[in-house]
Amino acid sequence: MEKLVAADVCVGGAMQNIEERLIHKYEKILLEAKLNSPKESEVTIFDTAFRKHHENPTTELLAFFIDPNEVHDLGLIFYDGFISSLKDISDELNDLDFGGFQKIGIEQTVADQKRIDLWLESEKTLILVELKINHEQNNPVLHYEAWGKKEAKDGEKHLIKLVVSLDGITKFKNWYSISYSHLAKHIRTTLSKSSVERPLSKWTIFAREFLLHLVNLKEVLETDMNTIEFVIKNNKEIQELFILREKAYKEIEQHVLNEYGAVFEEKNYKVVSERRDKKEAKAWRFQNTKFKSSTDLALYLYYDVKPTSELWLCFDLNKKNKEIVKTINTRVKRGKYKNQINTKKSNEQTDENYLSICWEFNEFNLLAITELIIENQKLLNQIELG
Secondary structure: OHHHHHHHHHHHHHHHHHHHHHHHHHHHHHHHHHHHOOOOOOOOHHHHOOOOOOHHHHHHHHHHHHOOOOOOOOOOHHHHHHHHHHHOOOHHHHHOOOOOEEEEEEEEEOHHHOEEEEEEEEOOEEEEEEEOOOOOOOOOHHHHHHHHHHHOOOOOOEEEEEEEEOOOOOOOOOOEEEEHHHHHHHHHHHHHHHHOOOOOOHHHHHHHHHHHHHHHHHHHHOOOHHHHHHHHHOHHHHHHHHHHHHHHHHHHHHHHHHHHHHHOOOOOEEEEEOOOEOOOEEEEEEEEOOOOOOOEEEEEEEOOOOOOEEEEEEEEOOOOOHHHHHHHHHHHHOOOOHHHEOHHHHHHOOOOOEEEEEEEEOOOOHHHHHHHHHHHHHHHHHHHHO
């Protein structure tokens, strides 16, 4: 007999060691997942409206803000910033006198019905601009150049050919290239200098949002290989974590039901899934099947927000005496967990057909929550069953 007891102890100890090693293993993976989580950039209104054909809206917006004659009332801020971004990439351009702004156009049709994204004419230059976002650079640049030479009157104006791309690189011969972030940096500088002199307007806010959008472009479109590689590498363990989580949820449910069994003689209690289950929280509804109403208790275990968990008493008011409501409110306000009640949430998120009371827990405490569930179930049983 002693040998059997010793064997059981050894097996139990071995199983505990295995479980502890697994937990440490999963903790390590979760820590690695946090370290690999990409930092979310600030989302702009332009990011949310980004379409599949990315260049068109970006081109239109850039042309709109560069043109000082448009309704934005920002004057030459974008034009000056654009010229500054060009002067910064080449000694030749740095020494060049661009002169003042004259006109700007987009989607210019050239030979064979091809189109230049954007062109800008100043007093002394004509600038052809191709805006590339997540596309191969295989444009018919010879057609563009032919149109540009003609418009620049064969040398009367200095012809500049520019590609704006995510990485600031181009394969086009004799074309300059800058990145969107480089362009945004220079325009931001001119915008911030002018902000001291001009009042804040909706157009200034839109302009800042647009510049932030240009900075975000690479991140928005770039495939996050680090995350992909991490998930593929740990796919088995991640799946095991999901299984482990479901097991833990089942343990919580069973713990509460076991307490029901220990406290109440009747076996007429059940658990059903709550409608918000798996969207924002794991959720359970604990019900007495003898109730002739929809009265029950709902437990929420939130995924990533505080409070970590909530318990809701949901009392069906259908054909109920108002005095009963007073009784319930009086009883819960005297209860052990009265300080956990969120009165504001109870009032704001209550259906008119129900009396709802919400208890909040910033840290998940299974024993306390179970005790509160049983305490409230006793109260509901007295009222619903008499």
